[in-house]
Amino acid sequence: MTRRALLWWGIGAILAAMALGASLTAAGPDLPSALDVGWNDLMISIRSPLLIDLADVMNHLGGGWVATLLIPLVIIAALLIARRWKAAVFVAVTLLASVAAIQLLKQLYGRARPEDMLVTSDFGSFPSGHTANAATLAMLAALLFPRLWVVLIAIFWTLAMAFSRTALSVHWLTDTIGGMLVGAGAALVVGGLMLEWVRQPRNRQESL
Structure with missing residues (x-):
């Protein structure tokens, strides 16, 4: 995918998330859509101790600190050890951009969470921060390691995270859709700006 394509797809995804958030909160931040209510009721009906335990693992x-500090540091350290410092910079910038976009939209829309959520969380239901983080990591993996098996694992990880958030009723279904759009969009935008630089080998030992 070209630099321009990455930028346009990324900007489009973020704008789509913003449009979704605006439409969901137009009538008020405390009024969920019929789709969200129906999905939340379905999640409640299929809950089991095993499902809740698995979702709680995904929550952590x-x-x-695991998602915002430990995992990024491990990824960045692994890239530095592999002498791929440009990729490490790309990952760091992308994760920071994703977090900034997520928090900005949470403050902008201020959407209320489901009342029957099973875990505590911060302000703002839209977009889902957990899902956005998962989507950002997934897109980073796909951009840096464009292999089919990497893409499949990345998709599974993102969908599993989104499902776990609704299984715990800590987010509405549309919150997770918004999170996927923001997370992937942030990675695509930064990729459009930096990926060409990242892929330029510094020497024979550094290549993508």
Whole structure:
């Protein structure tokens, strides 16, 4: 995918997320859509102790200090050890951009979370930060390691995170859709700006 294509797809995804958020909160931040209510009711009906335990594991992996500090540092350190410092810079910038976009939209829309959520969380239901983080990492993996198996694992990870958020009723379904759009969009925009530079080998040992 060309630099221009990455930028346009990324900008389009972020604008789509903003449009979705605006439409969902137009009538008020406390009024979920019929789709969201129906999906939340479905999640409640299929809950089991095993499902809740698995979703709780995803909750810890996708948020807090694990997602915002530990996982990024591990990824960046691994890239530096592999002498891929440009890729490490790309990852760091992308993750920061994603977090900034997520928090900006949370403050902008201020959407209320489901009342029956099983875990505590921060302000703003839209977009889902956990899902956005997962989508950002997934898109980074796909851009840096464009292999079919990497893409498939990345898609599975993102969808599993989105499902876990609704299984815990900590987010509405549309929050997770917005999170996927923002997370992937942020990675695509930064990729459009930096990926060409990242892919330019510094020497024979550094190549993508």
